Amino acid sequence: MRHFIPERCDFPTELIPLAEEGVALANSCKELFSHVDNCYSSPYRRAFETAKIILCYTGYPIR
Incomplete structure (x- = not known):
């Protein structure tokens, strides 16, 4: 899955957070990924935030 909508700001690309939208x-997709037992994320902040939101209730680590 690709990260969701980034915030518009003047940070370096890898530090741009997710926008509220x-x-x-990401919250609306959590149930679609409830069966996932492995998650790999790029080090980009918004990618990690997306993974963290989607996997928040599975208990599985983000790698």
Whole structure:
């Protein structure tokens, strides 16, 4: 899955967080990924935030 909508800001690309809309979209997809037992994320902040939101109740680590 690709990360959701980034915040518009002047940070370096890898430090740009998710926008509020991106957070809402990630939250809306949590149940679709409830069966996932492995998750790999790029080190980009918004990618990690997306993975963290989607996997928050599975208990599985993000690698």
